[in-house]
Amino acid sequence: YSDNSKELEKAFNELGILHDTCTPHRPQTNGVAERAVRRVKEGTSCTLSQSGWDEAWWAEAMNCYCFLRNVVDKMSNGKTPYKNRYGEDFKGPTIPFGAAIQYTPSYHKDKDKLHKFGEKQLPGIFLGYKQKAGGAWTEDVYIADWEEIENANHPSEITKKTIKLS
Numbered sequence: 001y002s003d004n005s006k007e008l009e010k011a012f013n014e015l016g017i018l019h020d021t022c023t024p025h026r027p028q029t030n031g032v033a034e035r036a037v038r039r040v041k042e043g044t045s046c047t048l049s050q051s052g053w054d055e056a057w058w059a060e061a062m063n064c065y066c067f068l069r070n071v072v073d074k075m076s077n078g079k080t081p082y083k084n085r086y087g088e089d090f091k092g093p094t095i096p097f098g099a100a101i102q103y104t105p106s107y108h109k110d111k112d113k114l115h116k117f118g119e120k121q122l123p124g125i126f127l128g129y130k131q132k133a134g135g136a137w138t139e140d141v142y143i144a145d146w147e148e149i150e151n152a153n154h155p156s157e158i159t160k161k162t163i164k165l166s
Contacts, residue, residue, distance in 0.1 A: 040062060040065070043065045044058060044062040047064065052098060053098055054155070060097070064096075064127065064128035064129065068096075071089075082135075085135065092129070097126065097127065099126045100124075100126075103163050104120065105163075113147065123146035125144045125146065129142070140163060140164055144158050144161070145158075
């Protein structure tokens with residue numbers, strides 16, 4: 001449901017997707033779209049606040065919030081939006097944005113941090129789920145390495161890494 005924006009109309013048409021729009025010049029018919037935008041803004045703000053991360057991570061927090069809403073919240077038919085779309089429940093873990101995790105490194109630079117006889121995982125922070133075009137989960141997640149976080153002077157110095165959940 002959109003507000004008749006020309007950009008969205010063009011994108012939907014190019015993708016061959018039918019969509020509902022509000023009535024032009026009648027803002028009260030735009031309530032569904034406005035409420036959805038408000039919910040995402042408030043949810044993302046809450047996600048950032050609870051994680052302790054700042055606005056520099058807005059995009060990652062918003063993507064994680066929206067993905068989790070689609071795999072957790074049930075609709076009036078008792079199914080999640082994810083199940084309605086893909087025909088099956090989400091099979092991955094539900095991890096909140098900013099949660100501390102342990103991950104198995106896949107990058108050589110990160111593997112070099114491991115002691116030969118020590119732990120085989122590194123500490124990190126969960127940033128979200130990697131999705132395929134269309135929204136399905138790839139079974140990869142985005143993380144930030146804890147050592148990089150500790151040594152960074154600015155969020156731009158922290159690399160968002162893609163890892164396979166093990």
